[in-house]
Amino acid sequence: MALPSSSAPVSDRHRQRLAPIATPDRLLLGPGPSNAHPTVLAALSRHPIGHLDPLYIELMGEVQELLRYAWQTDNRLTIPMSGTGSAAMEATLANMVEPGDKVLVAVMGYFGLRLVDMAERYRAEVHTIERPWGEAFSLAEIEAALEQHKPAILALVHAETSTGVLQPMEGIGELCRRHGTLLILDTVTSLGAVPIHLDAWGVDLAYSCSQKGLSCPPGLGPFTMGPRAEAKLSARSGKVPNWYLDVSLLNQYWGSNRVYHHTAPVNMNFGMREALRLLADEGIENAWARHRRNAERLWAGLERLGLELHVPEPLRLPTLTTVCIPEGVDGKAFSLHLLNKHGIEVGGGLGALAGKVWRIGLMGYNSTPDNVDRLLDLLEKELPAFRAASPSVAAVAA
Numbered sequence: 001m002a003l004p005s006s007s008a009p010v011s012d013r014h015r016q017r018l019a020p021i022a023t024p025d026r027l028l029l030g031p032g033p034s035n036a037h038p039t040v041l042a043a044l045s046r047h048p049i050g051h052l053d054p055l056y057i058e059l060m061g062e063v064q065e066l067l068r069y070a071w072q073t074d075n076r077l078t079i080p081m082s083g084t085g086s087a088a089m090e091a092t093l094a095n096m097v098e099p100g101d102k103v104l105v106a107v108m109g110y111f112g113l114r115l116v117d118m119a120e121r122y123r124a125e126v127h128t129i130e131r132p133w134g135e136a137f138s139l140a141e142i143e144a145a146l147e148q149h150k151p152a153i154l155a156l157v158h159a160e161t162s163t164g165v166l167q168p169m170e171g172i173g174e175l176c177r178r179h180g181t182l183l184i185l186d187t188v189t190s191l192g193a194v195p196i197h198l199d200a201w202g203v204d205l206a207y208s209c210s211q212k213g214l215s216c217p218p219g220l221g222p223f224t225m226g227p228r229a230e231a232k233l234s235a236r237s238g239k240v241p242n243w244y245l246d247v248s249l250l251n252q253y254w255g256s257n258r259v260y261h262h263t264a265p266v267n268m269n270f271g272m273r274e275a276l277r278l279l280a281d282e283g284i285e286n287a288w289a290r291h292r293r294n295a296e297r298l299w300a301g302l303e304r305l306g307l308e309l310h311v312p313e314p315l316r317l318p319t320l321t322t323v324c325i326p327e328g329v330d331g332k333a334f335s336l337h338l339l340n341k342h343g344i345e346v347g348g349g350l351g352a353l354a355g356k357v358w359r360i361g362l363m364g365y366n367s368t369p370d371n372v373d374r375l376l377d378l379l380e381k382e383l384p385a386f387r388a389a390s391p392s393v394a395a396v397a398a
């Protein structure tokens, strides 16, 4: 059977001449990516070196040590996965779940649902507990669900980027240990920015991303697993059903053997090393305090402007604030105005919060008082024109 053909040759059907890339300068105050630190960008633009070059291998060890520091863990198996946060998320489930394993996912937003989807794909028996989008789980709710389902794994999102909620962690790790349950924690929007004490909290596996609190572009997914998770991995009856994310294979490259697995994205790891070096230079506690301080400055300013915040103060996430779009305002038109006129990106709502909130991120390099003041100033001066959603205002925004 002949393949469908077109009269023009393939080479004429696709554009071949483009101007060199020219990206605009944007201030990324949305859910991520955030702006990368200039010295991270400089590190990324260095010439690649071989991924088995002894100098690169030394750099790999440095990245691992600094990641352990950022997470406050001694986990031997701590590596940046080649891929974004979702790859590292998937690595936790791919390595841990055997068909029929009970996995309990505590869902309080969009990323909890992603964990459910992934766990199902690895043929787990998935159970969920849910909170409305904007709330967190109490310890009692988690305890009741552990007692009811007796899961092999509990998966939780520490910092829910879709809602701006920070899940309190006190006591959850102990409960998991008491029930013989492994604890997976999503720290994509908390690593490097919000206090995390992985070992003290008894977390068995965690993952994150490069593009938020770590001030790198997207492309790497930090991953870590502790001894209880390693024991489950070695006791598997079958192979990890995902070759690329199989930690036992990856560890032959990141561990002592240095055996080729895949060609590492060496420049991304140059950037990661630089980002983590900057974080350690600042001091992790200072970075946490900076994020908190700037978030509080934002929250106070928003409230001064009469804007309502979606999440009550005690559960608010310093890296991501959900602001209720006021009655009568076309939220999308205002965020497009910020982007097109001022080069500032803020996010819109996801899932249950679509059309209801803006999501303002203050992450890593972008968590500064100047950025907060710049955004507040624009909200004060330019939001009022969007409040009366008359056709002429909508036309201006368009």
Ligand SMILES: Cc1ncc(COP(=O)(O)O)c(C=O)c1O
Pocket (backbone or CB within 6 Å): 031, 032, 084, 085, 086, 087, 089, 111, 157, 159, 160, 161, 162, 186, 188, 189, 209, 218
């Ligand atoms: C809480 C959370 N988990 C997972 C992810 C997925 O990460 P990525 O988009 O880097 O794949 C994100 C992305 O924003 C997130 O916010």
